[in-house]
Amino acid sequence: MKTLTATTLALLMALSAPALAKPASCEQIAELAKSIMTARQKGVSMSKVMELADGSALFESMIVNAYEVHRFKAPVWQEAEVAEFRDKWYMACYKEFKGD
Numbered sequence: 001m002k003t004l005t006a007t008t009l010a011l012l013m014a015l016s017a018p019a020l021a022k023p024a025s026c027e028q029i030a031e032l033a034k035s036i037m038t039a040r041q042k043g044v045s046m047s048k049v050m051e052l053a054d055g056s057a058l059f060e061s062m063i064v065n066a067y068e069v070h071r072f073k074a075p076v077w078q079e080a081e082v083a084e085f086r087d088k089w090y091m092a093c094y095k096e097f098k099g100d
Contacts, residue, residue, distance in 0.1 A: 026093035033089035
């Protein structure tokens with residue numbers, strides 16, 4: 001669990017406002033979403049993950065969105081939820097920065 005939190009923290013620190021304007025940012029957003037939902041599915045408390053957001057409205061929104069989703073017990077369903085959440089955020093980013 002410490003590794004997961006450290007990974008999430010590293011992704012949060014890597015994503016700065018200027019980075020969001022780069023084409024690769026959607027991949028970064030997707031990876032962050034994956035880390036957040038993985039934490040959710042593994043049972044990391046929302047307050048722990050929220051501490052890592054450091055006041056970023058985007059990251060706080062992602063965290064709240066993740067914790068509104070059911071936590072599954074079966075690994076296969078956890079993995080499916082992580083993939084779906086990752087792709088949802090990638091699509092939102094793509095639409096925002098790339099157009100339709």
